[in-house]
Amino acid sequence: MSTEHIESVYQVLDQSAMMLKEDLQVSYMEALIETGENLLDNKTVRILDGKPSKYTQDELEALYEQVDLSEIASNELRQAIQLSILRGMREDFVQANHQMTPDSIGSLMAYLVEVLAPPKSETPYHLLDLSIGTGNLTYTLFHFLNRDNRIIQLSGIDNDELLLSLAATSAALQDVTISLTLQDALSNLLIEPADTIVSDLPVGYYPLDEQAEKFETSFPTGHSFTHHLMIEQGMNYLKEGGFGFYLVPSNIFESEEAKDLLAFIQKVGHFQGMLTLPKELFKTEQSKKSILIVQKKGVGTQQAKEVLLATAPDFKNLSAMQDLIAEITQWKHNFLN
Incomplete structure (x- = not known):
């Protein structure tokens, strides 16, 4: 199992979630779902009511290009997502x-x-x-x-x-x-x-x-x-x-x-x-x-x-x-x- 793969995916998930959290004014967990859906949609950033901004959209697209999910094992993706959720639980003070x-x-x-x-x-x-x-x-x-x-x-x-x-x-x-x-x-x-x-x-x-x-x-x-x-x-x-x-x-x-x-x-x-x-x-x-x-x-x-x-x-x-x-x-x- 490649810790490098896990870390690279985590960094993309975390940084993109933080961008969306700030731009959309939502919780980290909601932003994590949004960025996950963007990645699943061929790395296309979803725009709704003009948000996120053009600047954030460009930043996200550049960030998404840093990973190729098809080259990463399923269990490595699970661990990267796990790290992101753990970050989100701290960020959002989950019960x-x-x-x-x-x-x-x-x-x-x-x-x-x-x-x-x-x-x-x-x-x-x-x-x-x-x-x-x-x-x-x-x-x-x-x-x-x-x-x-x-x-x-x-x-x-x-x-x-x-x-x-x-x-x-x-x-x-x-x-x-x-x-x-x-x-x-x-x-x-x-x-x-x-x-x-x-x-x-x-x-x-x-x-x-x-x-x-x-x-x-x-x-x-x-x-x-x-x-x-x-x-x-x-x-x-x-x-x-x-x-x-x-x-x-x-x-x-x-x-x-x-x-x-x-x-x-x-x-x-x-x-x-x-x-x-x-x-x-x-x-x-x-x-x-x-x-x-x-x-x-x-x-x-x-x-x-x-x-x-x-x-x-x-x-x-x-x-x-x-x-x-x-x-x-x-x-x-x-x-x-």
């Missing part, structure tokens, strides 16, 4: 629930999917994200899994129009096909059941009590936890035997309400594991997250005789990470097969 899932976590989730729920060659494999945001987690998994004649079908749901537009622009630049839906993921979804669901779940209270009451994991009074409801919704849209991999608060099972969540998981599926992420990734103890692994019941599935409980090492320690993947592979052989 915590809209922050992008880091590559390191995405890569670990990709390894988990490969070990526990791998796609088969030449058989369509539906990967769904119920809170896709900018799409970086989903695209990280796609590039990891998309090989050996595998047919990976991607779907993503989100109720934030701006983030979904970024996900769509990012996919188009990477030449990745995905079905994106602007919708509340806790409403009725018109999507096919998924082989695997991966999501960096939004954390907090869900404001629509009437909708929450339709779920078994809702609270008897007051607002319910969005992340509890989303895990239940995931079970509704998984194929029998399918896996869900969710980024959740590490203390998810420490609350009084957690017993209902666990009871629901065990009723319709299996609680197969929880992988605690390195503490170095998080600023406070309260912000620590883990990867929850659940499986929907199906023919031949079983609750693991021993639940996978492990702590990931520092991601910079390659040898320790390899040991972890070997440990998970051995766990599957011993307790799931």
